[in-house]
Amino acid sequence: ELKVEQNPLFLSMQEGKNYTIYCNYSTTSDRLYWYRQDPGKSLESLFVLLSNGAVKQEGRLMASLDTKARLSTLHITAAVHDLSATYFCAVDDKLVFGAGTILRVKS
C-alpha cells in the first residue's frame, strides 16, 4: 500500500526566510503533485512532476522529484505572508495525499 509522509506538519516561518517541505513515499512512482489549500477552500494545483530529476519553479516556490530516493521537496524562498496555506504532496494518478504541511509566515 502506497504511503505518503510529509514533514514538517506545521511550519512557522519568518518573512524573508527560506525553508523546505519534504515528501517521502513508500512505493515506486514517477508521478508526484503538489497542491495548495487555503482555509475553507479547494485545492489549487502548484506543480506536476512526472520524471526523475524533474524540477519546477513558480515564483518563490520550487519543487523537485527524486524517484530513486522516493522523495520530493518543496522549497520556499524568501517567504511572504501570502504563502501561508496548507501544502499537500500527492503521489500516483489516484492522488494518495500526505497529511499536509500547515505553513504560517509571520512578519
Added chain:
Amino acid sequence: DSGVTQTPKHLITATGQRVTLRCSPRSGDLSVYWYQQSLDQGLQFLIQYYNGEERAKGNILERFSAQQFPDLHSELNLSSLELGDSALYFCASSPLATGTEQFFGPGTRLTVL
C-alpha cells in the same frame, strides 16, 4: 476558478438519510475523481470515472456509489449516512485517464446530524 463545478455547496442532513452530490468537470475533461477530506482521515481518493466507465476505486464505502453520465457530469450517492460521513467532498477532473494534473472543484461540505 478551476472550471469544475460542484453542487450543492453545503448539505445538512440526518443519520440514515441518502444524499446526492453533483459534479460537472472542466470542458473537455474526460476523467472525474471523487475525494473525501475529513479531519481524522485527511484527503482520501474514493473513485475515478473515465469517459463514463469506472476506472479506479479507492477507499469508497459500500454505502457510497458514483456514476458518470454521457454528458460527463458525475454524481456521488451517499446512503445510510452516519455521523462519521461528515466531511468535505471534492470532485476533480482531468483530460486523460492518467499522467495529468487534476483540477479540483470547490467542494461540498456535508454535515450529518
